[in-house]
Amino acid sequence: MKRPIRLMCVDDNRLMADALERRLRNEDGIEWVGWVEEASRALLAVRESQPDVVLLDIDMPGQDCFELVGEIAQIRPETRVIMFSGHVRADYVDRAIDAGAWGYASKNDRIGDLLDAIGRAVAGEFVITPDVASEYEAKK
């Protein structure tokens, strides 16, 4: 059996993080390695916990999260960052690509779509969830 995917969540919304942890803790193939509430602590946490995938909220106080993607890639290139947000905009997707993220997931999508995206990102794909895809398609 494959090694479970080590997943970290960087989000300032405790309700979101708690629910995510609760939902994924028992999910086969996912190993919950922790929740980081403050963006400023994200780099340290990545270094310590060595996650395979980071779900990174894009609007957190005090930090440009697109920059954070590049910094994570520098200290640990194997970690794949997926932007995770309620903001769904084609230009944000482009910024995520440019920053070196491996995907963009919408908080409006189903949890199943999110899990699918995590798996595919680890397999080497650049992933966008259905809600993001419909927005991105609309933009020429």
Place this chain on the structure above:
Amino acid sequence: MAAARTKILVVDDLPEKVIVYRSVLEDDGIEVVAASSGAEALRRLMTEEFAVILLDINMPGMDGFETASLIRSRKKCAHTPIIFVTAHADELHALRGYSYGAVDYILAPIDPEILRTKVRVFVELYRQAASRIAAVEREWALLSDLLDRTSDFVVRVDGSMKVLRLSAAGRRMLGYGEEERPPVHLNAFFEPVAFEAMRAHVLPAARSTGVWLGDSILRTRTGRDIPVSQVILVHTSPEGGGESYSIVARDISAKREVEAELDRHRAHLEELVRERTSALEQTHERLRLADRLASIGTLAAGLGHDMGNLLMPIRMRLDMLEQMPLPEEAQADLRAIADACEYLKRLSRGLRNFALNPEDRRASGEKTNLSKWWPEMAPFLQNVLPRGINVESDIPEDLPNLAIPPHVLTQAVYNIVQNAGDAMKSRETGRVRVSASRGENGSDVIVEVADDGPGMTPDVLRRCMEPLYTTKTRTLSTGLGLALIRGAIHNVGGSIDIQSEPGRGTAVRLAIPVAIDGEAAAAAGRDDNRRVCVSLKSVRNRAIVRTMLKSRGFEVDDRPWSAVTECSLIVTDEVPERGEELDEFVRRGPNRRAVVLGNSDSQAVGENITFIASNTPAAELRTLLDAAISCAMPETAAGAAR
């Protein structure tokens, strides 16, 4: 030069008496003219003027009285003094003589001194009168000359408006020649209404004050009207016999033209000011509306985002709960909660569609898939309608994408439905039906919002798309207004049409162009041309390029590109090691293109091969891919350009 001698007429049938008169009366200043009969005297009087007439009463034929009577009856000499001469000093004769207008008489035989004295009195009177008349005539000539030299129209009329005299300038002004005789009645000189006003109002006013100043209108011989400023003077004859008038008028048409020109300028200026003010007000109002829309959009989008963020944890926990072994009732409750969450999620996504101002050009180019859009839209519409008014819909699944950004369509339909709701506010029940169908020409889709409300009167219907026109009191709404909806729909190349009749409801039809996109082209059966071979060693680049191409409706072939023959575009990073093979692929068809992603632009690439640096920003990469696609697949170029 000696003055001409004053003539006196002596009428006597006896030549010897004439000789006496001559000797007594004739001197340097007096010439005696003799007539031997009454008839001859009358003849003389026809052509000559005399200071006094000495008339013998007893003459054969016509006697002195008879002659005097005839003399008096002639106007020319009615006032010439007559001195009767008679030998019979009886009173009767003298009285008869006076009754014929004689002024004096002398008895014969004549006393030369008396004769001389009497005649001289009359001669002196005559001379004084003649000198006064000459002075008056000189003065009159001067005045007359003055009158004719003035450039004004001057006319003298009597009390019955008969023309007594018209100045030379007056004649010229009215177009009468030197030899021509102008009309005798004043009305011929004036424009009829102006004349009537003068006759009825101006002259009575002038008579009370003696003078009147004001404007009037003259009419020339040829019927041309001349505006004039005029002065009317009223003259009252001292002997009675009524009034006469002098009218002095000056042509003011040049002044009038200048005034009219000034008026035109002023009116033009006022019109300009009005236009500019109105344009400014409309711009201001549009800006205000646009500003409000943007604010509301931002607010709505933020709300939608936060709602989504909060729903996510709820949905996740529900997800877990649903997997637990729970009693049937609890499961039903959970499903109901999940349904509510699903509804809220759609609401949240719909709110996101308000994020942008429909007039924001940056948003252009986005497409709307109606069957995806409608489920997000529907919950809102029910919310803006009063209780009892239901939304019905008929949105077929198979309609093509529309060339309109979703938020623009959302705002348009939302506002139209809101209007329908407002119109049916007082009703118990009603319906609003949103439907979509292919337009007749196939290049657009008709989105119709129809209600069974009160409808609009023709006047309201005619004006309802004017900016700022409303039949409602102004309250806070999204405030788009039909004018802004029309502007937004026009921006995407569509049109808006409203059918309405009082009592028969209103139907607003939006004709929106179909987006010519990849999916539509694929549906049209050009699958081969929608195929792109992506052969990239970098997993991430491959994934990104695939995502981009798929978002444009292309089919992506991941096989090694040498194995793919039925595509016309290759995106690869396997150059230069396989550069020759790529060259050959491009040469096999006129529209074949290749895009090479690499680390530097020094790589050798051939004709129809585009190089893109692999660190190109994503937005730019998409543009470059678009350009390569439009060369390789010209029939989709139109779609890409839209």
